[in-house]
Amino acid sequence: MKYNRDVDEINSARESGLIPQPLPLVSLHDVSVGYDSAPVVQGVSLAIYPGSLIGLAGPNGSGKTTLFRAILGLLPSLGGSISRACPLSNFGYVPQSAALDPQFPLSASEVVEMGAYGRVRSYQFLPKSEKGRIREVLNQIGLPHLAGRSFFSLSGGQKQRMLIARALMVDPKIMILDEPLSGVDEESRKSITDLLIQLTREKNIAVFFSSHDLEMVQRVADGIVRVDHGQIQLEERKARLQP
């Protein structure tokens, strides 16, 4: 695949010193995460660089979401340190769509619009520029025709892409996606993975996504973080993982 060749060329150029080393967007050093002092994942050390596509693989309940929540500052870590090179408002977070309450009457465009809420003041109407940006990200994910549809009436794949669009609305430097391919048909999986690859290559956005499907992660990601029984294994493929 062409992007693999590109990445290989970039990596060899970096190693030869032709391209300066970028700073990591997120660095974890010996981090332990869990609930009520009981660690779920321990000893995590990794750095995520701009433009890298990293997969977090592991079985259900292995602590993938817990690790993500710690990186996003939603959960305090039990040990170690997490440093971020950009504010949390530059983190594009894509939760599992099943975690969102279908009781809410929301159109797809209203869900995407939420990504702009950090920039719009309370008393303001949504500026035209933000409306234009919504159209732009909807075009980017290839679903502008579904803007007016009820968000919860969309298919699993369409919902995930809309949530990616919402994450793009924050102008992210890094995107964290929790099981974006779960409950999604094969065609949508392909379009989502293509979109993630495109974001890393064209926008230089770092993408860190989780999946319990190791095979799929191996097929897509530049690097793999495997989590099992509370332990982490790093597998560098095409991009830098460990500082």
Next chain:
Amino acid sequence: MTTLLEIVQPSYLLFPALLGTLILGLVCPLVGSYLILRRTVFLGLTLPQIAAAGVAFTFWLQQTGLLPQLGQGEMGIAMFGSLAFTFLGMGLLGYLEQRGKGLAEGRLAAAYALAGGLTILFMVFNPAGQVEVLNLLKGEVIALSRGELQLLAGVFGLVFVAMLMFRREFLLTSFDRDLAFLLKGRQIIWDVLLYLLAGLIIAFGVIMAGPLLIFGFLVLPALAARPLVNRMSSFLALSSVLGLVMAFFGFYSSVRLDLPLGPTDVTLGCCLIFLAYALRRISPQRSLALIILSLIALWSPGCGSNIAPVPVPEAKTLGEKTVWLARVKNSTALTLLLPATNPLRSLAEMAGKVSSDYRQSVMDLLRESLKTELEQRGFRISLPEEKDARFAAFPADTGTAVRVAREGKLSGFAFVGEIRRWEVEAQKFVRVFVDFKLIRIDDGAVLWERRIQRAVPTPSATNLGQASADAVRDIVRELFAL
């Protein structure tokens, strides 16, 4: 009978009440929408009940002498109790939520049961003030004065503006707390603000309109709007519109059919929910047609002309025959004794809560006024009990009245009256429902009959007795077309 066009005139007696109900209908659903979406709808039921307990508590404190008697300041005392208990209750529920002990629904259910129990207990402790507390808790928005309307408009206007201004923050923290944290930092301030606004409208609303109506306005319009829309902005807008529809047509039905406002509004709100689910099953064109037809159906009888009421016939049409003016029958559950000087004691007496010596009643006053008026018009009036003491209680239905009159060897005509409802509302008006009949005893023919069922304004009354006296005068004037 009151028409739809009549109630929207600013000069209409109950116009402030109509505006007050519309304000409740506009603002409450905005807050209630979030309570429903956050699945904390029982908070909308529990907080009004806690507010009601606060009202009963402050009146009890006043009765024990721990709070000063403020004369006409009942509303202020009630407001204080309502606000204090609402925010105290919210704080306690919030603390328990933070501790995370037990089920959220369980906590709300227990708080509701406790508040309901305390409300009754505080009223039992305070028998002399039971009627006032009950009146306040019934929430007669119908008795809203212009000053109270201004207060309501001010508080609810503030809540309305805040709900619009912070709609994005409320939506984000309700829908996706993680994203809210990433974009706006800690979101607890928005939770606190939302519940503060909810507490504010509940505490004020319970005093102005009662717990039932407030709970109805909080949840029913939003529940009716939910199946019809797929956008949050449309959901909020439609909830408010349906709240206005519920308020307006509920008010109109209440006035027209002489029904209590709270239950009428709530019943209408439930009908709106059924209608919404029915509309969802049919095409938009048919839905629109159905809505238009429903509105026309509601509008048509409302705008129709009234049949002019017939005044009491001329005396000469009865010849020189005697008219037996029977004691007016009291079919209410109240004694309707006219109060003495102590308004608190009098209220309790009117409700039959405490014993009293003989006093003149509304029935006596009404018959005296009728007697005076009939005699002035040349009728030969006699009182049945003067002929036979057993006629002190005279039946009001035609058949029995005729039979009893014949058995008592009365001849001529019987003038009977029956009070079915007589409720003095904060001295501003009296809700009356009174029937009168003029019956020919020989053949049982009803020569004339008249029903007066409306709110009789008593703006100049300074106490409850005067309000009843003014209402009697107004009724007699109407009967004789003065």
